Amino acid sequence: MKYLKPRRYANDLHRQWLALRRARTVPIGGLRLMARHPVLSPRMRQVLYAGTYEREELGILRATLRDGDRVLELGGGLGLLSSCAARRCGDGAVLVVEARPDLIEVLAANHRLNGVAPRVLHGIAGLADGGEQDFFLGADFWSSSTARRGDGGSVKVPVLDVNRLVAEFAPSYLVMDIEGGEADLLPALDTGGLRALLVEVHPDTIGAAGASDLVRGLLDRGFVLVNRHSSRNVLFFERREAVL
Numbered sequence: 336m337k338y339l340k341p342r343r344y345a346n347d348l349h350r351q352w353l354a355l356r357r358a359r360t361v362p363i364g365g366l367r368l369m370a371r372h373p374v375l376s377p378r379m380r381q382v383l384y385a386g387t388y389e390r391e392e393l394g395i396l397r398a399t400l401r402d403g404d405r406v407l408e409l410g411g412g413l414g415l416l417s418s419c420a421a422r423r424c425g426d427g428a429v430l431v432v433e434a435r436p437d438l439i440e441v442l443a444a445n446h447r448l449n450g451v452a453p454r455v456l457h458g459i460a461g462l463a464d465g466g467e468q469d470f471f472l473g474a475d476f477w478s479s480s481t482a483r484r485g486d487g488g489s490v491k492v493p494v495l496d497v498n499r500l501v502a503e504f505a506p507s508y509l510v511m512d513i514e515g516g517e518a519d520l521l522p523a524l525d526t527g528g529l530r531a532l533l534v535e536v537h538p539d540t541i542g543a544a545g546a547s548d549l550v551r552g553l554l555d556r557g558f559v560l561v562n563r564h565s566s567r568n569v570l571f572f573e574r575r576e577a578v579l
Contacts, residue, residue, distance in 0.1 A: 360448060361386065364393045366418050367448045374437045376475050389415050391566045392512075392533065396420065399531055399564055399571060400508065404428065407506035409460045409497065409520075410513045411438065412477065414445035420510075421451035429453035430504050432460050434470050434492050434513075435479050458495035460513060462523050467491040480514035482540060498525045507531070515540030522552050532558065532572040 361370045361383045369375075370383045382388045389412065396416055400406070406420040411433035421429045431453055433442060439457050446452055459468050459481060470492040473479045497520065509524075509532045511517055517534060518541040526532070532553065538546040550560060550570070557575050564571035 363388060363415060364390065364397075364419075366393075366415060368413050368415060368445050369441060369448070372441055372444075374435075374441055374476055378475055379477075388413065392416060392510075392535070392569055393419060395533055395564050395566065395569065395571050396510070397423075399533070399561075399573070400424065404508045404531075405504065405506045406430070406508045406510060407500065407504060408432070408510040410434075410511065411442050411455060412512065413438070414442040414449075416510055417442075417453050417455075418446055418449040418451050420508075421446070421453040422449065426452045426454075430500065430506070431455045432458060432495060432497070432500070434459045434481075435472065435476055436490060436492070438476060456495060456500075458493045460497045460516065460520055461494040462496060462498065462520070463494065464496040464499060466494055468494050478514065480540070481516055482514070498523075501525050501528070509533070511535065517541070517549060518545045521549055526553075526556055526558075530574045533569070534572070535569050538568065 359369065359371050360367045363386050368383060370380055393415060396419055400420060400423050404424050405428045406424060408417050408431045411417055411431040417429050417431045431442065433439060433455060436457060439455060442455050459470060468481060469489045470481060471479060471489045505528055507528065507530050509529055511532065512535040513520065515537045517536060536546045536549060553572050554560065558572040559575050561571050561573050
């Protein structure tokens with residue numbers, strides 16, 4: 336009899352897990368995301384079911400966003416962070432750039448799930464408008480990038496001048512997760528109007544020296560790396576005068 340309750344508890348947990356895996360949406364940090372779509376690999380679905388997708392980034396964003404911020408997100412993913420930002424700052428204060436074409440409809444669906452409608456642009460964040468660039472697709476969408484990885488194939492994607500978007504949209508807060516593209520883009524980005532940046536660096540792609548150069552470049556431009564709002568490779572920077 337002493338084993339009855341633990342076994343029953345384990346069976347209940349198993350039933351809850353199976354029910355969760357059948358769910359079409361999952362909760363993450365008070366928001367919801369689609370859990371069943373062809374673009375979501377089995378590994379990706381496991382991360383969603385576990386509730387760990389971008390959990391650290393979401394916590395940092397919530398702790399550092401301010402009323403009145405205008406948020407530019409490069410690499411929209413599933414729309415979790417842009418949903419959070421749009422709820423806090425309003426739809427018109429959030430602009431998302433996503434390169435992977437089959438994520439655009441997922442972004443829109445997740446925004447609808449969360450009652451928001453920020454603007455979403457399909458394209459590769461670059462330094463000049465016009466033309467197209469190869470975008471290499473990973474089995475897990477988060478491994479897709481402008482750098483060839485594996486044999487997942489590629490698609491042609493239009494290139495968008497991010498500095499033009501910065502000039503037109505005037506963001507105060509930049510969110511960037513572009514799978515190694517930060518090495519070329521961030522040093523050339525106009526950061527003059529930004530008060531804060533939330534950047535995921537990818538030393539496995541750009542190397543430890545490349546990641547260090549990115550950090551040093553932002554420090555030289557008047558930003559401070561705020562350790563209490565940073566986690567592993569997800570780094571939060573704030574303009575120095577805002578910290579002092």
